[in-house]
Every structure is written in C-alpha cells, then in structure tokens.
Amino acid sequence: MNILKLENISKSFPGVKALDNVSLRGYEGEAMALLGENGAGKSTLIKILGGAYKKDEGDIYIDEKKVEISTVHDSQAFGISVIHQELNLMENMTVAENVFIGREPKKSFGIIDKNKLKKDTSELLNRLGVNIDPDEKVKNLSIASKQMVEIAKALSLDARIIVMDEPTDALTDKEVDKLFDAVNELKKQGKAIIYISHRLKEIFEICEKVTVLRDGKYIGEKPVSEINEEALINMMVGRDIKEQFPYIDVNSKEVLLELKDVSNEFVKNISLSLKKGEILGIAGLVGAGRTELAKTIYGAYPKSSGEIILKGKEINPKSTKEGLDLGISYISEDRKKDGLVLIMSVKDNITLSSLDKVNTPLGIDKKKEKEVAETFRNKMNIKTSSLQNKIKNLSGGNQQKASIAKGLMKDPDVLIMDEPTRGVDVGAKYEIYELMNNLKKEGRGIIMISSEMPEILGVSDRILVMHEGEIKGELSRNDANQESIMKLILS
Structure with missing residues (x-):
C-alpha cells in the first residue's frame, strides 16, 4: 500500500533550481532507496519532507490525502521521522531521556515518571531487537547503538514513514547487519522506509524499490529485483562508467617516504616504503590503527621511536604544521569535523592551510587568493555557483573535492587520503580516482586508507594490512583479494 506520495516537487534557491518536478513514493512494509549523485537533490527533498524547507511547487499526500508540511512539527504530526547522517542526540543525557525528550511521561505536579520512562524505552528497544541500557549516557554508546536510539525515538513518535540518511556510513560490517535486522523489523511492523546510501550493495540487500534523481530531476522508480548495479549507476550519472576503478601503473622505483620501526602509543614497529607515483593502500578493520599511523606520519601524534625518512632525509614532525611544511598533507x-570550516566560504577553505602562498608584506593578496582558488575549483571540478558560497551548502562530493584541494594547495610530495570517498556518490568517486591517477603521473606518493574492500583492491598499487596497531603483511596488486586481506587481518 502507498503511504507516502510526493508529486512534482520543485524548489529553487538563489541561482539554482535544486528540485524540478520530482516525485517519490513510500510503501507500507517496504524500503525505498533514494539514490543520486551528490547535488542530485536528495537532501533538499528530504528536508522538504522533514519540514526544514518549504516546497515551491508540487503536492504531498499521506494515505492519499493531500497535506501541507511547513514545519518540523507538521512533519512529525503526519508520522514522518528523519534520521539524519549527523545524528541529533544529546550526548550527556541518557538513552531514555533522548528517546522521549520533551515528551517524558509525567506523574502528578509535572514530575517525570522515571520508571515509566525507562520501561517505555526498553519496550521500544526490544521491538528493535537490541540490548541497550535506557539509563546509559548516549556519549558512551557506539555509532551503531546511537543509530538504534534514533530509530527508537522515531518509534516513540509513532512514525509510519522513517527516513534514514546514510545510516551505515560509520558502521562496521557487524553493526550494519544489526541495523539491517532493525530495518527488517520495522518493515514487518508496516513502516515505510526511505533509505539513502551511496553503498549500492546495500540497496540490493535491504530495499524493495529504488527512486533515482539526477541534477534535481526525477529519473525513475524501479523494483530492485528488476535492475542491476550497472544499470543503476547509468541511471544515476546518465552515462556508462565502464571502469569503476580507473587504474594506471606509473612503475616508479624511486622511494619517496620510508618508515623504519616507528612506534608510539598507537602503533608498533611500523616499517613501510612509499614510491613516487604510487598508491599504497592500507586495509584493516575499524580500530586497526590506520588513522593513527597516518597522523603519526603527518605529525599529529609524535613517534616515540623509529625513523621517518622523506626524500632521503630523516624528519621528525612534532605538529601538523611541521608535517605540512615538510611536504606531507x-x-x-x-x-566536516577536521577537514573543513563549514561556516567559511569555498575559497577560504581551499586556501586556509596555504595562506603563505598568497601573502605579501601588506597582507593577503585577495586577487591572487581568488585566482588560486579558482584554479583548484576548475582542476577539481568543484560544482558551486560562486567561490564565496559557504562550503556547508555544497554537496558531500563537492565538499570532499574542496578538502582535497586544500591539501593539494600545499603542493605536497606525500598525500595521505583517509577514507577519500566516504559519503561520496559513484560519479564523484570516479572523478577522485582520476585525480589520484593524475597525482601519480606528477610523481606524488599517495597513502590511501579505505574500509571499502573493492576500493582498496581497485585503486592500490600495493596493500598493507593492519591489525591492532601492527602491519600484518603486504600484498601486491596482483596477489591481493578479499580473502587474502581477511586472512592477514585474522592471522
């Protein structure tokens, strides 16, 4: 049964039409995937459904009855709950307090009934099949458990339509399985799920139907059973992407960076080498120490022993500024947390780490700064109507490209890319891979950390496998596969 129907929704902002006659359906007991490249209009459509934006044109129907959604309160009153990618929880409050915030059960004289609050929260969590203590502070929970608290909150609002925006973005495989169990339970309860994800594999696992947007327009709705990944990508990007992971072999022999027995509180006896024009992939489970290794090389974490050698000279960066100045980005x-300043403009974010390149004795050369930022906008194909736009208003893929541009503006010899395509659509991923190939041709060395096994296998020249702060082994591109990587992780 059709619970939700959005018909011919349009929305414009100054200088851009974000949505142009877009439609979407939500079906009882089913998950509808909402897909499209970054900038396709998914977020705008969801914000209209959630009451954050008002539509300019079009109609919204709940149970075939036309409704108007002007506020978040309207949306919730119609049984809609949006679980955003950035979870909206009060970290210092308990699980129960978060689930029923502003709607706590009361005893006489307005006193909160804590026993009922705990009991009602437990019942909701049990309906999801999860074991979370209602009295636990949210700050002590894993990302996966926080997702479950958000879903419990949606159930407490008696939501019939639940929107999940990139719910698995920061989850491990085991946590994803638990989330999928919860989604399946919600479907059994007759909820309509709108599911947004860049991970196409998930769509075929959890969704019954898929709606695709492109450039703010409705492309189509299809049953998942009648479409494959290649056809889905074609709908999203409007063209064939024959190679999902374009690869070039620079085949350089010159060592650019070398680590010899580097240790600190996070990593143990790390030895590795990185050649010019090479992508060194680092694989491992969450918590393996991959990011900590990257930050040790970069200077964010000091090493306690061992040597770091860059271009034949030993270095010892004690801060990120020193790392940048030495040629490591x-x-x-x-x-959003560490790479960009969301309230600043696109231009200011790109140039933030490299103002010395546009500085004069009289201050910043604004004309030169704008020219440099424009060069990187064109090089990275960052889609924005103006460099003065706040970066928070760009799509995820364009934010990521701006973050990479900021790193490249320092003209580094070594570029460390930590989950470079997280939250990025398939078209923007391809552009980032092509950029990495161009950097290889320029003789730069890239260390790439990725939790996506196909990406590690498709892009890397060599792969190091980490577990519990140690390197468990090295694999050549030709010898690496999912089984060999997992065997090293579990060894």
Whole structure:
C-alpha cells in the first residue's frame, strides 16, 4: 500500500533550481532507496519532507490525502521521522531521556515518571531487537547503538514513514547487519522506509524499490529485483562508467617516504616504503590503527621511536604544521569535523592551510587568493555557483573535492587520503580516482586508507594490512583479494 506520495516537487534557491518536478513514493512494509549523485537533490527533498524547507511547487499526500508540511512539527504530526547522517542526540543525557525528550511521561505536579520512562524505552528497544541500557549516557554508546536510539525515538513518535540518511556510513560490517535486522523489523511492523546510501550493495540487500534523481530531476522508480548495479549507476550519472576503478601503473622505483620501526602509543614497529607515483593502500578493520599511523606520519601524534625518512632525509614532525611544511598533507576521514570550516566560504577553505602562498608584506593578496582558488575549483571540478558560497551548502562530493584541494594547495610530495570517498556518490568517486591517477603521473606518493574492500583492491598499487596497531603483511596488486586481506587481518 502507498503511504507516502510526493508529486512534482520543485524548489529553487538563489541561482539554482535544486528540485524540478520530482516525485517519490513510500510503501507500507517496504524500503525505498533514494539514490543520486551528490547535488542530485536528495537532501533538499528530504528536508522538504522533514519540514526544514518549504516546497515551491508540487503536492504531498499521506494515505492519499493531500497535506501541507511547513514545519518540523507538521512533519512529525503526519508520522514522518528523519534520521539524519549527523545524528541529533544529546550526548550527556541518557538513552531514555533522548528517546522521549520533551515528551517524558509525567506523574502528578509535572514530575517525570522515571520508571515509566525507562520501561517505555526498553519496550521500544526490544521491538528493535537490541540490548541497550535506557539509563546509559548516549556519549558512551557506539555509532551503531546511537543509530538504534534514533530509530527508537522515531518509534516513540509513532512514525509510519522513517527516513534514514546514510545510516551505515560509520558502521562496521557487524553493526550494519544489526541495523539491517532493525530495518527488517520495522518493515514487518508496516513502516515505510526511505533509505539513502551511496553503498549500492546495500540497496540490493535491504530495499524493495529504488527512486533515482539526477541534477534535481526525477529519473525513475524501479523494483530492485528488476535492475542491476550497472544499470543503476547509468541511471544515476546518465552515462556508462565502464571502469569503476580507473587504474594506471606509473612503475616508479624511486622511494619517496620510508618508515623504519616507528612506534608510539598507537602503533608498533611500523616499517613501510612509499614510491613516487604510487598508491599504497592500507586495509584493516575499524580500530586497526590506520588513522593513527597516518597522523603519526603527518605529525599529529609524535613517534616515540623509529625513523621517518622523506626524500632521503630523516624528519621528525612534532605538529601538523611541521608535517605540512615538510611536504606531507593529510585529508581527514571526517571532512566536516577536521577537514573543513563549514561556516567559511569555498575559497577560504581551499586556501586556509596555504595562506603563505598568497601573502605579501601588506597582507593577503585577495586577487591572487581568488585566482588560486579558482584554479583548484576548475582542476577539481568543484560544482558551486560562486567561490564565496559557504562550503556547508555544497554537496558531500563537492565538499570532499574542496578538502582535497586544500591539501593539494600545499603542493605536497606525500598525500595521505583517509577514507577519500566516504559519503561520496559513484560519479564523484570516479572523478577522485582520476585525480589520484593524475597525482601519480606528477610523481606524488599517495597513502590511501579505505574500509571499502573493492576500493582498496581497485585503486592500490600495493596493500598493507593492519591489525591492532601492527602491519600484518603486504600484498601486491596482483596477489591481493578479499580473502587474502581477511586472512592477514585474522592471522
């Protein structure tokens, strides 16, 4: 049964039409995937459904009845709950307090009934098949458990339509399985799920139907059983991507970076080498020490022993500034927390780490700064109507490209890319891989950390496998596969 129907929804912002006659359906007991490249209009559509934006044109129907959604309160009153990618929880409050915030059961004189609050929260969590203590502080929970708290909150609102925006973005495989169990339970309860993800494999596992948007327009709705991944990508990008992972072999012999028995509180006896024009992939499970290794090379974490040798000279960066000045750039796995300043413009973010390149005795050369930022916008194909736009208003893929541009503006010899395509659509991923190939041709060395096994296998020249802060083994491109990587992780 059709619970939700959005018909011919349009929305414009100054200088851009974000949505142009877009439609979407939500079906009782089913998950509808909402897919599209970054900038396709998914977030705008969801914000209209959630009451954060008002539509300019079009109609919204719940149970075939036309409704108007002007506020978040309207959306919730119609049984809609949106679980955003950035979870909206109060970290210092308990699970129960978060689930029923502002709607706590009361005894006489307005006193909160804590026993009922705990009991009602436990019942909701049990319906999801998860074991979380209602009295636990949210700050002590894993990302996966926080997701479950958000879903429990949606159930407490008696939501019939639940929107999940990139719910597995920071989850391990085991945590994803638990989330899928919860989604299947919600479907059994007759909920309509709108599921947004860049991980196409998930769509075929958890969704019954898929709706695709492209450039703010409705492309189509298909049953998942009648479409394959290649056809889905074609719908999303409007063209064939014959090679999902374009690869070139620079075949350089010159060693650019070398680590000899490097240790600190995070990593143990790390030895590795990186050649010019090479992508060195680092694989491992969450918590393996991959990011900590990257930050040790970059200077964010000091080494306690061992040697780091760059271009034949021993270095000892004691800060990120020293790392940058030595020619090592780090692209953070969390662009919104560590990579970008969201309230600043695109231009200011790109040039932030390299103002010395546009500085004069009289201050910043604004004209030169703009020219340099424009060069990187074109080089990276960052889609924005103006460099003065706040970076928070760009799509995830364009934010990521701006984060990479910021790292490249320092003209590094070594570029460390930590989860470079996390939260990025298939078209933007391809552009990032092509950029990495161009950097290889320029003779730069790239260390790439990725939790996506196909990406590690498809892009890397060599692969190091880490577990518990140690390197468990090295694999050549030709010898590496999922089984050989997992065998090293579990050895």
